[in-house]
Amino acid sequence: MAGEDEPVTTQQQYDAAALLASPVRRRLVELLEAGAEQSPEGRTAAELAPEADLHVSTVRFHLDQLVAAGVLESSFQRRGTAGRPRKVYRPLPRGAAPAAAGSEPLRLLTQLLAEAMTASVHGEKVTPFEAGRRWAREHLASHPDRAPADSTGVWLGRVGEVIDVLEGWGYQPEVSTSDGGRTARVELADCPFLDLARDNEAVVCGVHRGLIVESLRQAGEAGAEVALEPFVTENQCLAHIRTTTPFRST
Secondary structure, eight states: OOOTTSOOOHHHHHHHHHHTTSHHHHHHHHHHHHTTTTOTTOBOHHHHHHHHTSOHHHHHHHHHHHHHTTSEEEEEEOOSSSSOOEEEEEEOOTTOOOOOTTHHHHHHHHHHHHHHHHHHHTTOOOOHHHHHHHHHHHHSOOOTTOOOOOSHHHHHHHHHHHHHHHHHTTOOOEEEEEGGGTEEEEEEESOTTHHHHHHOHHHHHHHHHHHHHHHHHHTTOTTOEEEEEEEEETTEEEEEEEOOSOOOOO
């Protein structure tokens, strides 16, 4: 992590400015800054959601993006001895530099696996696949009213939502389609977890498959099929995402 005396780079300033172009994210930052004196330890997404008039999953997603850009910082706090620790967010101290962009994906994975271990201590059996699904459930907006896509355009729009999630995790996915657009082939090059995946393929790939499966479910595609091919080349994996819903005739 960058030290507090290191200058903020132009790219980091650009990333933060781009995120704060969103009125929703500006509002969340304003709420945290306004409550900093009363809640110096920070506030949770659940506490902010009613004030922002947003679903808690949507709030959590935006807050995590702001953490990644170095606008906010987050930590886990335990109250008492029972239950899961709560995640709180607060404005980054003035003068502190954001974390290096390359460290954010590893932080996400480390946090996810730490939460899974905590759940296991409390008697829950959490596999890497389920850990990935849990992250998506907690951070992505759910669309239970959506019917599965019945056209190529709508389906690929749903796939695009998954691509956005993967980009947030540090990937630079490239997508191609086959089978009349029903199958998306997603190339995942330069994995941000490459060294870890070589030694712990089942863990890293399990998390990512769970992440993709649940991201699709949250987007309204619970029946989609997901298959991963690790290391088709030295630095590249493939994800195959296929809809099982018939497309309507045009």
